[in-house]
Amino acid sequence: MSIEQEVEILRKIPLFANIDSAKLKLMCFASQRLTFTAGQSLCDQGDAGESAFIIIEGDADIVVQNNGPLVVAQVGKNDIIGEIAILCDVPRTASVVATSELTALEITKDLFFRMVTDFPEMGVEIMRVLAHRLEHTTALLMAAREGAK
Amino acid sequence: MEPNLFKYIWRHSKREQIAILLLVLLSMPFYFLSLDLPKQIVNRGILGEGFESAADSQSFLAFDLPFGEALTGAPVELFDGFSLEQQGLLLSLTFTYVILYLINSGFKYSINTGKGRMGERMLRRLRYELSDRILRFPIPYIRKVKQAEAATMIKDEVEPLGGFIGDAFVTPAFLGGQAITAMIFILTQNVWLGLVAAVIVAFQTYLVPRMRLPILRLGRQRQLTARQLAGRIAEVVDGAVEIHSHDTSNLERSDLASRLGRIFEIRYEIFQRKFMVKFVNNFLAQLTPFIFYGGGGVLAIRGYLDVGALVAVIFAYKDLPGPIKELIDWEQQRADVQIKYDQVIEQFQPPEILEPEVQDPEQDASEPLAGPLSLSAVSLTDESGNRLVRSASFTVDSSDHIAILGPAGSGKDHLAMILARLAMPSSGSIRIGTRDLTKMPQSITGQRIGYLGQDTFFFPQSVRENLLYGLRHRPLREPEDTPARRVRRKAWVAESLRAGNTTLDFEADWTDYAAAGATGPEDIDEQIVEVLKLVDMADDVYRFGLSGTIDAEARPEIAEAILQARAALPKRLIEEKAENLVIRFDPDSYNQNATLAENLLFGTPRKPEYMLGALAKNELMGAVLKDAGLDESMLDMGISIARTMLEIFADLPPGHPFFEQFSFIDADDLADFGSYIAKVEKQGKDALGPPDRLALRGLPLNYSEARHRLGLINDSIEARAVAARKLFAERLKREDPHAVAIYDPDAYNGAASLQDNILFGRVAHGQAKAEETVRLIMTDLLSALGLRAAVVEAGLDFQVSVGGKRLSAAQRQKLGLARVLLKRPDVLIVNDGLAVMDLATQDRLQRNVLERRKGRGVIWVLQRPQSCEHFARVLIMQDGRIVEQGSFADLNKPGSALNQILAAE
Structure with a gap:
């Protein structure tokens, strides 16, 4: 798969949908594409987070260690994972384990911050995505409360 | 004089x-x-x-008898x-x-x-x-x-x-x-x-x-x-x-x-x-x-x-x-x-100079130092009258473990030097058993006492030579004798004597293997490895070995063993389900994980003009690329790379770290490449001048398909690159046979490291944790094949360079400790010799040393009081005086000097 194809994939991800293709190309060029086999972990809970991953192909489980492994969510193509650890410098909040052969673009912390500072429009996009996620989580929380009542 | x-x-x-x-x-x-x-x-x-x-x-x-006339009256x-x-x-x-x-x-x-x-x-x-x-x-x-x-x-x-x-x-x-x-x-x-x-x-x-x-x-x-x-x-x-x-x-x-x-x-x-x-x-x-x-x-x-x-x-x-x-x-x-x-x-006339007898090689040092070590009123004054050590007196057993503790400038440093006989006391006496330390020849002090200071010097030789240095006091084994050598040696000795030089044979084997517990050069490595483990250096030396080269002709057995490991690696990778992590070198196929330059050279350069960075200007390579019909394709690749770089880097300010990390083109040169591309867009490729072409053709040399993913290497280019590689190897063989060590699946590559020889390929790009996994597999493989020792042996040949500059400060101190431990002295003096290491490492090494030297003397000068309890006796020094001495338990009481030092920590 060449960089051009990677750029096409990234464009389909909402986070990058509005970003100039030259910048996406730069991001692809500057980051490593990694292949994981099923069962291999992309990141481990508790480790220091040094990079975020964009899944290009394949599926993975988000696993939290809580008296034994607990799968809390599943992620797949076009999902971005691990950005929380690099944004707010906390250890990985969960492990991510590939459930099939998985290809991901590894975006290092350094690259991520440089992209965001050099291209503010990307920062705004990320804010939008995070805000959406927050809104979604808040809605879930409300629903959960309603349910509890 | x-x-x-x-x-x-x-x-x-x-x-x-x-x-x-x-x-x-x-x-x-x-x-x-x-x-x-x-x-x-x-x-x-x-x-x-x-x-x-x-x-x-x-x-x-005509010849007359001289004075003939005077003697006989007439000329004779x-x-x-x-x-x-x-x-x-x-x-x-x-x-x-x-x-x-x-x-x-x-x-x-x-x-x-x-x-x-x-x-x-x-x-x-x-x-x-x-x-x-x-x-x-x-x-x-x-x-x-x-x-x-x-x-x-x-x-x-x-x-x-x-x-x-x-x-x-x-x-x-x-x-x-x-x-x-x-x-x-x-x-x-x-x-x-x-x-x-x-x-x-x-x-x-x-x-x-x-x-x-x-x-x-x-x-x-x-x-x-x-x-x-x-x-x-x-x-x-x-x-x-x-x-x-x-x-x-x-x-x-x-x-x-x-x-x-x-x-x-x-x-x-x-x-x-x-x-x-x-x-x-x-x-x-x-x-x-x-x-x-x-x-x-x-x-x-x-x-x-x-x-x-x-x-x-x-x-x-x-x-x-x-x-x-x-x-x-x-x-x-x-x-x-x-x-x-x-x-x-x-x-060359210092106020004092050692008498020649002190260093006489014939002096006997076979009797171990034993009995009480007693100092009485030992003082040291420097030439400006400062009293560095004041009337130090104590008696301990020379096989005890003693700690000397005190702040910098307390005289502990000088006391250690005196005990190692590196400084002579100005007054007072020092005895070990019945013998006077100040009168001992260096053969005894140098073989029976070990000293490690803070700055350990290393000679620009291999790790092994530096470790054995402490065992070389006099020639012990004659070198191999031949009649020709005997004649030469005889003349050499005669001439040395005429010039008043020593006649000791430098070519002889000077190493005292017995002192290190070995019988000869064959089993000394075991002792070396043991002390290296003790000082935490075994892994370092193993790594030196893996990343070092060996002279395959001098060590054919290691080269042979490494080739075995190379042959066994694929099977091992399959067993570990990691076969796709290593892409091996195959003379007949293009390696996507290596750069184009590496694929063309297909070997390890020995001469600077064949180094990867210099290949673009290498004439032989230039000619080969032309013959293989690759030069025009490389120009196209270069144009393509330049276009991409211009596209993605154009907005970045010069000096942005991305240039250095990722770009094929320096920020300074980006403008030049911009003008080449502009020329191509307007007038086509023919408008490019020879220097423009050279610059553009140079770009794809650093290009690796697996890493850069620009989709530039197709089957046709791969085929031509493999053909060019063969052509290049042929011409090299004729024209400059020693310039490059070509990769040959069946031969050891003397210019490449052991690691590269075993791997014989590249770790695949884009496979998660590939480097780590491959390294572990290789280490396992080497141990399984019983080759770890061979690698360590190669590591012992690692050249430490002038003053040990290729070693880190901690490695130097560890190696210095290993050297002094190897000679198994009766009394080991460590003068704050681990100071550059972190505290945990210092403690660990100290425990290792004390454990190994149970029943044999250790005198350790310490800056920190924490580890004092491991010693039988503790001496506390202040202002050149010994202010307290006794066991740690006895001294550790309210109001004692030790207590104050402990409290200050």
């Missing part, structure tokens, strides 16, 4: 000097004869003196000679002249070579004595010696002495003899001419040396300034970090320039004065013949002097200024070398 150079020379070369003097004396009569002969040739041979007629004959080579003829007529006599005389010339030349040859040999021998002796003295300097003194200056003195400054030593006695004798012979000869021919010559010569010998006095003074200055310059240059090299970090290069530049300026002034003045002296000297020498020709000519015309005699006088005088001039030169040289000698030996 002998302060008078003449006495020094005479003492050590008496016999040779006398032999040469005798030779000179023997040569004198022949020299005199050769002076007399021209007169006879002119007077008898040409002018026919004594020949009544053409038919008349004279006797030739031993040989009445050949009777010859004038022409025959002339030819015989000229022939005799040639013979005499040959004899004189023969004498000159043997005298000169004899002098040369004697001079070189004396120079060797002098240099040896100076080096020997350096080896005997006490440690506190040697710390003040500037190494570059000492080296300059031994190497350069004594050099002229060698030339002079051969001439010291012979030249004045020879030249003086010559001059006197010539002078007497002139006087016998004509007293007045002789007197004139004598007066001028006397004036010359008075005036010229006096004119030269300032030159000598300047010479001394020149020597000192040059020596200091050497010292300063060494300081500039040593202080490079400070110079760069403080931006003081211009200060140093100006200092060096002012020194060079001073040297220039001195040298220029020397030149001016020297040539002035030369002028006066020549003038006086030329004045005499002028008088001879003028005055002697008049005398000859008036008939007071025959022409033959005048010719002979002039001829003899021709030989007079030469010797006189050389005699004056000799006197000048004598004064010069005496000054040099004075200045050099002055630097």
Whole structure:
């Protein structure tokens, strides 16, 4: 798969949908594409987070260690994972384990911050995505409360 | 050392000097004869003196018994000679002249070579004595010696002495003899001419040396300034970090320039004065013949002097200024070398120097040091009167583990030096058992006591050599003997003795394997590995081995073993389900995980012009690429890369870190490539000039498909690249066979590291944790094949470079500890020798060492009190005094000094 194809994939991800293709190309060029086999972990809970991953192909489980492994969510193509650890410098909040052969673009912390500072429009996009996620989580929380009542 | 150079020379070369003097004396009569002969040739041979007629004959080579007339009353003829007529006599005389010339030349040859040999021998002796003295300097003194200056003195400054030593006695004798012979000869021919010559010569010998006095003074200055310059240059090299970090290069530049300026002034003045002296000297020498020709000519015309005699006088005088001039030169040289000698030996006369017996290699050190170690009232005072250690007294068992604790400047450092006998106490006594430590030879202190300071020095050799250094006290095993070597060795020893050098055989095996618990070179590595494990260095050395190269011819067994590992790797990778993590080198296929340059070169470069960075400009590669039809494709690839780079990097400001990390093109060159691409867009590829093409063609060389993913390498390019690789290898074999070690699946690659030889390929890009996994698999594989030891062995060959610069500070201290542990001393003294390591490592190593040395003495100087409890006794030092001593438990009480130190931590 060449960089051009990677750029096409990234464009389909909402986070990058509005970003100039030259910048996406730069991001692809500057980051490593990694292949994981099923069962291999992309990141481990508790480790220091040094990079975020964009899944290009394949599926993975988000696993939290809580008296034994607990799968809390599943992620797949076009999902971005691990950005929380690099944004707010906390250890990985969960492990991510590939459930099939998985290809991901590894975006290092350094690259991520440089992209965001050099291209503010990307920062705004990320804010939008995070805000959406927050809104979604808040809605879930409300629903959960309603349910509890 | 002998302060008078003449006495020094005479003492050590008496016999040779006398032999040469005798030779000179023997040569004198022949020299005199050769002076007399021209007169006879002119007077008898040409002018026919004594020949009544053409038919008349004279006797030739008649020889009377010397003093025969005085003894017997009548001349006693031993040989009445050949009777010859004038022409025959002339030819015989000229022939005799040639013979005499040959004899004189023969004498000159043997005298000169004899002098040369004697001079070189004396120079060797002098240099040896100076080096020997350096080896005997006490440690506190040697710390003040500037190494570059000492080296300059031994190497350069004594050099002229060698030339002079051969001439010291012979030249004045020879030249003086010559001059006197010539002078007497002139006087016998004509007293007045002789007197004139004598007066001028006397004036010359008075005036010229006096004119030269300032030159000598300047010479001394020149020597000192040059020596200091050497010292300063060494300081500039040593202080490079400070110079760069403080931006003081211009200060140093100006200092060096002012020194060079001073040297220039001195040298220029020397030149001016020297040539002035030369002028006066020549003038006086030329004045005499002028008088001879003028005055002697008049005398000859008036008939007071025959022409033959005048010719002979002039001829003899021709030989007079030469010797006189050389005699004056000799006197000048004598004064010069005496000054040099004075200045050099002055630097080699420390107030104290170790007696030669202290370092005598024959001293027996077989008896272990045992019994109580007792110090009584030991003090150390430095030369300015500071009392560094004050009246230290204690008695411990020499096999105990002792900690000496105290703040910096408390004297603990100096006490450790004294205990290791590296410093001599100013007063007091130190005994181990019944023996006086201060009187022990170094063979005992050096073999029975181990010392590790904070700065451990490493010689620019391998790790192994540096570790074995502590076991090399005297030659123990003769090197392999052959008849030729025996003859050479015998001559070598004889010559060494003549120059007063040591005759210990440097080529012998000096390593005392038994002291390290081994039986010989075969099993010493086991001991080395054991101590390396103890000091936490085994893994480091293993890594040195993996990333190091070996000489496959010298170590065929390791190369063979590595090839086994290479062959076994694929199976192992499959077992670990990691077969896709390594893409191996295959001569017939393109490796997507390597760059285009690596694929084309397909080997490890040995010459700089074949290094990957230089390949774009390599002519051979250029020709091959053309032949393989790859150059045009590479241009297309270059254009494509340049376009992409321009697209993605155009918005970034120059100096942005992305350029350095990711770009194929420097920020500075981006504009150039922009203009190339603009040309191509407007006018097509043909518009590109040769330098543009070269620059663009260079871009894809660093391109690796797996890593950069621009989709530039297609099947056709792969095929052509493989063809080019083969073509290149063929041409290389013919034209520059040693430039590149080509990858061959069945052969060990001597230019590549062990690791690369085993891997024989590239770790795949884009596979998660590939490097890590492959490294683990390789380590496992090496252990499974029993090759770990071989790798460690290769690691022991790792060259540590000057002063151990290729090692980290912690590695240096660990290796220093390993070295001192390897020799298994009776008492081990560690003078804060692990200080650069982190505390956890220090504690671990300390425990390892104490564990290993159970029942054998350890004296550890500590900065930190925490680990004191591991020691049987603790001494606390403050202000040069031992303020407390006892076991940790006894001392650790409220109000004790130990308690205060613990509280302060």
